[in-house]
Amino acid sequence: MKKQNVLNLIKYHVERNEIAFRNEAIEIAKSFDSVGDYELAEYIMGLITESNLYAPQASDFESDFLKTFDVSNLAPLNLPSEITEDVKGIINAVHHNIGINKFLFEGFPGSGKTEAAKHVARLLGRSLYYVNFDNLIDSKLGQTNKNIATVFSEINKIPYPEKTVILFDEIDVIALDRINNNDVREMGRVTSTILRELDRLTDLNKEIVIIATTNLYQNFDKALTRRFDAVINFNRYSKQDLIDIAEFIFSSFVKNFKNVSKDVRLFKKILNLSEDLPYPGELKNIIKTSLAFSDINNSFDYLKRLYSSLIGNLDKTTVKQLHKQGFTVREIEKLTGEPKSTVSRKLNEGE
Template sequence: MKKEDVLNLIKYHYEDKNREFKDQAITIARDFDRSGESQLAQYIMGLLSQSDRFVPQINDISENLTLIETNTDALPLPTTISNDLKGIINAVNHNIGINKFLFAGSPGTGKTESAKQITRLLGRKLLMVNFSDLVDSKLGQTSKNLNSLFKSINGMPFLNQYVFLFDEIDAIALDRINQNDIREMGRVTSTFLKSLDTLNPEVVMIATTNLFDELDKALVRRFDATINFDRYTDQDLLEVSESILNDYLKQFKGVTRDTRLFKKIMKSNTSKLLPGDLKNLIRTSLAFSDPDDPNDYLKRLLKGIHSGKSLNIEELYKLGFTVREIEVLTGISKSSVSRELSEGKS
């Protein structure tokens, strides 16, 4: 801690400059924390938190950071991706400077949810960057906003208590060569690159992108690891959908639990639905189902997975559904189903 910091603290107190006093106190706490005097740092922050005038809020540090609630529910992921996420947790806990991670993949593959789970498992809080507030139409202002954001992040006390999420960094870091306004995008991306180079080594950063191929390659190289979320096999998606169903069925009583039929429905359409789509489809099928019909959600699920189309008896039979299953899915008796199928063959 510098003598100047103490003098400034006293000065701001007597000049009744509350904001400056608080910022200076946080700076002192941060210096104590970095020098190994964590108890002193916590004592200072504790005093600030006990005062209505000096409660340290995240938005006081930067208006571009929002505290995000982390999940406690299990997140179904393929083993390949799950192992990579475990590796990230190990890397952070080893504390050797591996701290910047890029999650790449299509929308709905679980990138943001995975960031929440990692944060929870690390026992930290998740702060998300608000890009909508960062990007400005004024020439050069976005770069200034970025500089200010990273300065705030690097200067925060107790950085080992947070994970910083840069969700959909495509908003500010697309390939400079492919932009219409090369100069402005170049300035923004270059600012981002320099900010990553000077990032406090205590910061754990997760960035996500839906447009990996469009990102500036120099930016990609700044990350310690890139996790590809586009690695779901058909079997992976089937297992994910079953896990999602079992989780939601806990909230519904009196509905049919027919795992075999559920899997056949999910396999009946070869179009690959990603986890985000599967979650929405299963959730809405259950939510909209008739409480007096235990099979209604299966009927809705079948229709939803075929883009709203109602399949007839012959179509269901060709897809491999049995007479009993067709009865469940259509409400038509087995005898009538058998008769219609026999007539169709004659």
């Protein structure tokens, strides 16, 4: 313990800053614990625990670098069964309470990594913090390193670590490959700092859960990968998985549009024809936009927009081509907006 700790305690007490006072007391307890004075450390933590009636919750702690996220009202999570089982495995691992608490989610943008992290916090009944990279990264040489050290210091001060999940969303922003010749030295040093702080966190805090996400796993520093207890691959969507998720998204949104006629069969037919369905994040945006941008006077216009987004420009697609793709006369009528008689005539004439 340093003199500054005592001064901080007095300052926070005078200011009636209960959260800061409590955090400082926890830091002092950890300081005594680190030098072997376990009894004093336990005594201090005991005093803190006894004051639980007036103690802040884990979610009451916030800073420039750590921000809370409300996980109480999340949308349902739609993941392939394989990924769902891995998420359940994370919950089990944390409940075993043996120090397996750091997880890396890797996969394409829109594959559900961030949403899965939110649901992990919800399922564990924990507060979720995310690291604010906007404030963390600094143009001044060496300042980013200092900010990262500060972040981990703050993580270690969070009250009730057993009730907390920390999310480093898109950690590849700061965790680059240190041996990559294209990497700048400064960011290489940043990665080294993260390695050191993660090791220190493992020694000091075995109850807090860390989740990091990355879209660039192939460029991820291998030494940093080894700091995580498990890597979960989110690139495991079959085409049927994506169709099922799209149907769920469509059914959730279409009920909000009074002038839209719901046609799930034709909706799924378009999805099946797409050679390369995007992942849920992008797919959700395409479905929402198709519905929102549709002509209010044409109840099936959203299907035309969906086709153009996933297969090709419908205005440049002939009736004959649509028929070859497996669409019926009635379905072509809905897609093009042309009367059934016109569609039949064009098919007879080979247009």
